[in-house]
Amino acid sequence: MKTCLNAAAGYRTPLFLGACMALALLAGQARASGDESAPPKPNCPKGQVWDSKARKCTMQTSKATSDADRTDYAYRLAKDGRYEEALVLLDTLKNPDTAKALNYRGYATRKLGRTDEGIGYYLKSVALDPNYAQVREYLGEAYVIKGRLDLAQEQLVKIKALCSTTCEEYEDLADAIASAPQT
Numbered sequence: 001m002k003t004c005l006n007a008a009a010g011y012r013t014p015l016f017l018g019a020c021m022a023l024a025l026l027a028g029q030a031r032a033s034g035d036e037s038a039p040p041k042p043n044c045p046k047g048q049v050w051d052s053k054a055r056k057c058t059m060q061t062s063k064a065t066s067d068a069d070r071t072d073y074a075y076r077l078a079k080d081g082r083y084e085e086a087l088v089l090l091d092t093l094k095n096p097d098t099a100k101a102l103n104y105r106g107y108a109t110r111k112l113g114r115t116d117e118g119i120g121y122y123l124k125s126v127a128l129d130p131n132y133a134q135v136r137e138y139l140g141e142a143y144v145i146k147g148r149l150d151l152a153q154e155q156l157v158k159i160k161a162l163c164s165t166t167c168e169e170y171e172d173l174a175d176a177i178a179s180a181p182q183t
Contacts, residue, residue, distance in 0.1 A: 043080065051064065052072075087108050090108075097128070099132050106118040106138060106139075106142075119143075126139065133159050133167060133170075134169055140152040140153075155173060
């Protein structure tokens with residue numbers, strides 16, 4: 001709201017201010033919707049997970065914490081390099097066979113150097129949701145590690161069809177392919 005007032009001092013009509021406030025609210029909702037590139041904060045101590053409903057860290061063993069919160073927090077742990085902790089948390093899911101959970105399990109195992117195992121999880125995730133661009137990016141990156149640039153390129157083509165060449169998943173995989181040693 002402050003930005004609206006500062007940005008357009010000469011246009012402070014009720015219609016302009018209303019439109020500006022609506023845009024600010026929508027932007028806030030977009031940030032709060034659980035964007036995968038920004039895992040939830042804060043960073044909880046080992047053995048705890050962020051519970052979005054309670055808005056605090058709770059024990060991983062708490063039955064009150066949802067699978068969605070556990071899955072999102074496992075991704076946070078993995079992005080922070082806490083791969084083993086992420087896998088332990090994913091082991092607590094009531095339903096571990098979701099596209100997101102399998103993708104994050106693949107990510108953590110790949111980052112631990114278990115690339116073939118990670119590919120297996122990615123393929124299961126793709127089977128559940130073929131339109132999930134992030135899993136296709138991570139699968140492509142795993143193929144780059146394995147030296148299978150042909151398979152990585154196939155994932156890049158599929159990502160392009162899903163979200164064009166300007167989405168983060170396309171750009172990241174394209175960079176990984178371009179940086180790979182050419183055989």
